[in-house]
Amino acid sequence: MADMMKKATRESFGMAVTELAEQNPNVVVLDADLAEATKTVIFKKKFPERFIDCGIAECNMIGIAAGLATCGKIPFAASFAMFSAGRAFEQVRNSVGYPKLNVKIVGSHAGISVGEDGATHQCCEDIALMRTIPGMVVLNPSDHYEMLAAVKAAADHYGPVYIRLGRLAVESFNDPDNGYQFELGKGITLRDGKDITIVATGLMVSEALKAVKALEEEGIDARLINIHTVKPLDTDLIVKAAKETGKILTVEEHNVIGGLGDAVCAALAQECPTPVVKLGVNDCYGHSGPAVDLLKEFGLCADGIVAAVKKML
Template sequence: MSEIKRSATREGYGKALIELGKEDERIVVLDSDLAAATKTGMFQKVFPERHINCGIAEANMMGIAAGLAAAGKIPFASSFAMFAAGRAFEQVRNSIGYPHLNVKIGASHAGISVGEDGPTHQCNEDIALMRAIPGMMIINPADVIEAEMATKAAAAYDGPVYLRFGRLAVPVINDRPDYKFELGKGIVLREGKDMTIVATGLTVAASLEAAEMLEAEGIHAKVINIHTIKPLDEELIVQAAKETGLLVTVEEHSVIGGLGSAVCDCLSEKAPTRVVKIGINDVFGESGPALELLHKYGLDAEGIYARIKQISR
């Protein structure tokens, strides 16, 4: 068996920025002294005149990005999710969201897979924060290929976008000729009749693996990749609910306000269905190796499989 290819989604972000920079002189990249970590340093090497290091001043960076957008540029403001969505929330809301400016926020190192950096840096609340901002699009790619495509799609979209990337190298699942990325459209990765797993980000690969384990137990699970959390592909979610009944949402984010909440908001109105949310259960993370943390919090394939087995009894 060939070895599974792995790469961090932030790598796709950096690669896409270079390609976008070559195609469009309006592309400007900002970072908060984290160019190496967010991979915006890749863009900086090719286009130093269009890269702005704002220093450890994320609020100021968002204000600068807003000004650039108002002047006709397409700015990508990059930092860790905890700082981009958390520390700079007011500026994102008032300076970018309120005037609906064409700013793209590249938020890296999201979720507990930041690992040893601990709970102060493990942002499990960013999707909830960004969902609450009117008009903010939210994209959480599953692998490096999807991250690259999402970044390009965000650049072509006119309006504010929150792009969520990870630190951890994750399996590449979209390296196939028929792969297509479309904003606001979920992707059915596996068919099944007994239940549906709705996953986002790094949990998509783990959910596919869990579905294979469930298959051996006679449980046929449909798996959907929701890369765009806002706007949610409600048509696909409702269709899955009607076809399979039980839905299980999986996310490297709090179970409050993220993908699970978006799915519940949709179904409670359009197709009342039982939904079980797998994610961070209203607790802070802790410092430790990323893979061990994902296992402890039940977000690896084994944890997803065990939880679904438990509720399927």
């Protein structure tokens, strides 16, 4: 059994991309003066000659990454999600997405769990932005082991990929020594159930696991699906769950507009119209405060998920 640990996925990313570079000399990392925060500093210490600090110039960073990709490199361009996905959106769209270049855009400190940094840095729009770019793969891993697998899968996939990282440490629950497998575009059923399906992504998966256990104690049989790849979405798995349970609750640390919930609703509207409730940041900005307290305030915790399920039922 793999060691179960509590670790922020941003740190797991730094470890993963460094390990990847040991095996693949074409892997390079770019950062925008935030290496300590995004944990690309781990890579920088091991491979200083393959690390480029672009300074506080995220748009230029994406342009450099695009150029490196045309030379056969596999660039991972990292910054806070607000900047790599937000500020540099035009460059991601036109310099990476349009020519279908092999660039991996990395958005750290996503969602309201950024905490005390406040609304300006709590990016709850990045998944929506990246989903709109044709050909872009959007990954939101849920724990340490899923991040390790996601980074490798992103490098193996030729084309633009967006990887979302969290600041807050989260308990690992995926066990690569006990059958866990990662595949781009494929969701994972963590628990079967017949009363309702909870579809969660990223940091919210661990909270949903706690919620499912609490619901079970009250006689509610909830299915739980982990969607680590928001785009392309595992439509088949979602439709199957909708047909078998009849109700869907989506949970994401992101605006309810344009994220996982909207992706699920779009898929079901076309394939299997089903009642869906979207639990997330309800079309508003976050604010400064301790990360755990903010998650509770926004209902993005086990108790909030339990309450949302009970209301649906």
